[in-house]
Amino acid sequence: MIAQDADEVFISIGSYTEAYLKYLFNPAPAAVLPPVAVADDVAAAAAHMLRIQEFSPFKISTRDHLRLLAHVILSLLVKELVTLRAGTMIRPVWLEIDSSEDESDG
Amino acid sequence: MKQAPGPGSLGSLPNQRKAGYGLQRIPKTIYEWRDDVERYGLSNRTLSNICLQGALLVYRSVLFSNYRLSTGPFSASNVPATSFLTVRAVWPGRKPVEAALPALVTEGALCETDTKCAYHLLHGGALGLDKLEALMDLICTQARPSTPVRTIGSLADQLGPFAQLVSLHNLLVRRLPSLQQQQRKDSPRLFDAPRAPMDRRQGGDEGARTSPLVDLVHRRTDRADRRADGKGDNEKKLAVTHPGRNLTMTPSPTSLVSDSTCDNGDGQGNSELLIADNDDDGAAVADLPLPTPRNPTETVVVDFLVTFIAAIATLIQPPTRIPVCVADAFEQTLQFGPVPGTNKAAEAFRASTDGGIPLGSGKSMLPAIIFEAKSAKRGDNEVSVRAQQTMEHAAFIWEKAEESRKNAKVSSTSPLFLPPVNISLSRVRY
Numbered sequence: 420m421i422a423q424d425a426d427e428v429f430i431s432i433g434s435y436t437e438a439y440l441k442y443l444f445n446p447a448p449a450a451v452l453p454p455v456a457v458a459d460d461v462a463a464a465a466a467h468m469l470r471i472q473e474f475s476p477f478k479i480s481t482r483d484h485l486r487l488l489a490h491v492i493l494s495l496l497v498k499e500l501v502t503l504r505a506g507t508m509i510r511p512v513w514l515e516i517d518s519s520e521d522e523s524d525g
Numbered sequence: 526m527k528q529a530p531g532p533g534s535l536g537s538l539p540n541q542r543k544a545g546y547g548l549q550r551i552p553k554t555i556y557e558w559r560d561d562v563e564r565y566g567l568s569n570r571t572l573s574n575i576c577l578q579g580a581l582l583v584y585r586s587v588l589f590s591n592y593r594l595s596t597g598p599f600s601a602s603n604v605p606a607t608s609f610l611t612v613r614a615v616w617p618g619r620k621p622v623e624a625a626l627p628a629l630v631t632e633g634a635l636c637e638t639d640t641k642c643a644y645h646l647l648h649g650g651a652l653g654l655d656k657l658e659a660l661m662d663l664i665c666t667q668a669r670p671s672t673p674v675r676t677i678g679s680l681a682d683q684l685g686p687f688a689q690l691v692s693l694h695n696l697l698v699r700r701l702p703s704l705q706q707q708q709r710k711d712s713p714r715l716f717d718a719p720r721a722p723m724d725r726r727q728g729g730d731e732g733a734r735t736s737p738l739v740d741l742v743h744r745r746t747d748r749a750d751r752r753a754d755g756k757g758d759n760e761k762k763l764a765v766t767h768p769g770r771n772l773t774m775t776p777s778p779t780s781l782v783s784d785s786t787c788d789n790g791d792g793q794g795n796s797e798l799l800i801a802d803n804d805d806d807g808a809a810v811a812d813l814p815l816p817t818p819r820n821p822t823e824t825v826v827v828d829f830l831v832t833f834i835a836a837i838a839t840l841i842q843p844p845t846r847i848p849v850c851v852a853d854a855f856e857q858t859l860q861f862g863p864v865p866g867t868n869k870a871a872e873a874f875r876a877s878t879d880g881g882i883p884l885g886s887g888k889s890m891l892p893a894i895i896f897e898a899k900s901a902k903r904g905d906n907e908v909s910v911r912a913q914q915t916m917e918h919a920a921f922i923w924e925k926a927e928e929s930r931k932n933a934k935v936s937s938t939s940p941l942f943l944p945p946v947n948i949s950l951s952r953v954r955y
Contacts, residue, residue: 420894420895420896420897420914420917420918420921421830421894421895421896421897422896422897422898422899422910422914423826423827423829423830423896423897423898423899424826424898424899424900424901424902424903424910425697425701425826425899425900425901425902426694426697426698426902427902427903428830430625431914431918432628432629432632432634433918433921433922434632435922439613440922440926442572442613443572443864443919443922443923443926444865444926445865445866446865446866447866448571448572448573448864448865448866448867449571449572450568450569450570450571451562451567451568451570451571451572451574451610451611451613452559452562452563452567452568453613456555456559457559457568461555461556464555464559465555467613468555468558468613468614468615469612469613469614469615469915469918469919469922470614470615470617471614471615471616471911471914471915471918472616472617472620472628473616473619473620474619474620474621474622474624474625474628475619475622476622477622479664479694479697479829480664480665480666480694480698481665481666482661482665482666484622485661485664485665486647486657486661487622487623487625487626488622488833489647489657489833489837490626490640490643490644490647491625491626491629492833492834492837493643493646493647493654493837493841494626494629494635494639494640494642494643495629495634495635495639495882495884495894496643496837496838496841496850496884497639497642497643497646497841498634498635498636498639499849499850499884499893500841500842500849500850501639501642503849505842505843505845505848505849505850506842507842507843508652508841508842508843509642509646509652509841509842512642512645512646512651513638513639513642516638516641516642516645517638520637520638520641
């Protein structure tokens with residue numbers, strides 16, 4: 420999610436597991452408090468939770484922040500476009516970087 | 526379910542309650558969340574009680590806060606504390622903006638090549654992205670070192686698709702406070718934000734409000750409209766256009782929504798899972814409160830975000846009749862529930878997003894990234910804003926999972942929910 424409050428932008432990423440989806444969709448509704456949380460098993464309980472990590476604030480009047488926001492958005496667009504017909508303009512750059520990374524790995 | 530009236534009860538004015546009312550904090554850890562669950566007496570409740578707030582909770586809330594709780598359905602913008610806690614969400618501490626890209630790579634949402642390619646394009650000024658620097662020269666406080674602002678040519682010459690952002694930035698930074706004052710003085714809601722257009726060529730010109738498809742997009746829930754649709758021309762195909770997406774659907778007589786991809790082989794769509802075909806249950810869903818539409822100042826905010834993202838997207842793709850991945854400002858209502866295994870379809874809530882980016886090949890009705898706009902800085906409202914966003918995350922996850930399940934053609938009679946095929950069995954994200 421990208422949220423903007425006046426002149427500040429917030430990016431939040433929601434992470435969850437299959438266990439959380441089961442909590443939502445199980446035909447026999449589960450207890451709000453998972454047994455592992457009662458048992459103080461935090462690591463196991465984390466799998467049953469929705470974790471929302473926020474990165475912020477990107478201030479739109481601050482050059483470094485706006486450039487960084489553009490970098491995040493452009494990266495997401497590159498990821499999607501590079502495999503599509505609409506990605507013909509960026510694909511050569513992507514492939515060049517990808518091949519150079521392969522060479523450096525090799 | 527009726528709302529409990531009472532003198533001064535905020536429950537009678539659901540749209541005037543803040544999200545997370547009665548909530549003292551947003552839990553950062555599982556320990557904090559567990560403590561809050563126990564404090565609110567939710568240990569023995571289940572997800573099916575998401576809309577239920579009994580007398581005990583009313584009593585408790587009066588004791589521990591100045592708020593009074595009511596019963597009944599809600600929307601994300603006025604989610605009660607108990608319902609917020611029921612979706613099991615934690616917000617670890619906020620991270621700095623510099624950590625966003627590495628985190629997206631770590632989470633698997635991006636690969637290194639994507640970020641390097643974007644860096645190369647941005648810092649090389651390729652494909653007209655140098656105009657972003659020109660924009661920052663005008664609206665940012667930090668000046669570009671040793672580079673004077675260019676004054677030759679028009680604003681559009683210098684900034685290209687970013688040109689309108691100068692005006693929007695001016696509105697946001699300089700005029701927004703006075704706009705907000707004016708709005709408070711005149712009316713809390715001057716007018717509604719724009720809604721997604723219907724494709725009139727496909728027979729949608731009878732008004733967006735009466736189309737089952739628009740109910741899918743916006744989930745506008747006039748019961749009378751819905752009944753009229755159900756008895757109408759079920760074979761008539763309606764279409765809605767959305768940037769990057771174009772979907773044609775056939776309404777089903779037994780469900781509010783249905784499409785060709787939902788057919789599980791026996792002629793019955795899976796969408797009955799989402800919207801119960803029992804009339805009483807359907808009525809309960811239809812009675813869910815709609816989130817409040819955004820106001821004019823919020824529209825200015827979302828306009829900035831959409832223009833900024835759309836400008837980048839249009840710079841990096843060739844001319845085409847249907848550009849993809851272009852951000853839009855369509856308000857979209859997402860629905861969480863009804864919760865499986867319950868007798869009441871009213872165990873659900875709705876959340877409204879302010880727009881989004883439809884990524885991918887455009888087959889999905891849902892954007893890959895959703896927007897939320899607020900006209901004011903968070904300040905003391907952080908608990909309320911995060912509570913609302915939590916419910917939007919949850920509703921988005923619900924809708925995504927439902928969509929994946931339909932696409933995977935999982936049987937609606939499956940005794941246990943099967944995870945969508947495109948979701949990793951380890952950690953998933955969107």
